[in-house]
Amino acid sequence: QVELVESGGGLVQAGDSLRLSCAASGRTFTFRKSAMGWFRQAPGKEREFVGSISWHGASTTYADSVKGRFTISRDDNRNTVFLQMNTLKPEDTAIYYCAAASRPFSLGERSAFDSWGQGTQVTVSA
Numbered sequence: 014q015v016e017l018v019e020s021g022g023g024l025v026q027a028g029d030s031l032r033l034s035c036a037a038s039g040r041t042f043t044f045r046k047s048a049m050g051w052f053r054q055a056p057g058k059e060r061e062f063v064g065s066i067s068w069h070g071a072s073t074t075y076a077d078s079v080k081g082r083f084t085i086s087r088d089d090n091r092n093t094v095f096l097q098m099n100t101l102k103p104e105d106t107a108i109y110y111c112a113a114a115s116r117p118f119s120l121g122e123r124s125a126f127d128s129w130g131q132g133t134q135v136t137v138s139a
Contacts, residue, residue, distance in 0.1 A: 014039050014041065015042040016037070017036070017130035018111075020034050021034050027138065033051070033096040035049070048120060049113055049121075050065035050112040051063040053109045053135075054110070055107040056107075058107075060110070065085065066085045067119070068120070082100045103139045110132045111130040114128075
C-alpha cells in the first residue's frame with residue numbers, strides 16, 4: 014500500500030505558474046520502480062488524466078490540453094514526483110491528484126494507476 018501526499022496548490026492568476034509536489038511512502042511500495050501520474054477533477058466533471066512519468070523517468074505522457082505547458086518530473090532520492098504548471102488558464106482550475114502504479118516497471122499508461130492521494134486545489138482566476 015502506498016500513501017501519496019500532494020502539496021503546492023493555491024490560488025493564482027491566469028498566466029502564472031505553480032509547482033505541485035507529491036511525496037510517496039509505503040512499507041511495500043518501491044518508488045523507483047513505479048510509474049507516477051497526475052489527474053485532475055474540475056467541479057461537475059469527471060476525473061481526467063493530466064500526465065504521467067514512467068518508472069525510469071525517461072518517458073512522459075501528457076493530455077493534449079496541458080501539452081507544452083505542464084512538465085512532470087521525479088526525484089527518486091526523495092520519493093517525490095512534481096508537476097510544473099506554466100501559463101495557467103482558468104480552465105486548469107481543479108483538484109489535482111497524484112497517482113501511483115502498484116505494478117512495477119510501468120511506462121505510465123493510464124490504466125496502470127490504482128493508488129491516489131487526497132488531492133490539492135488549484136484555482137486560476139481570469
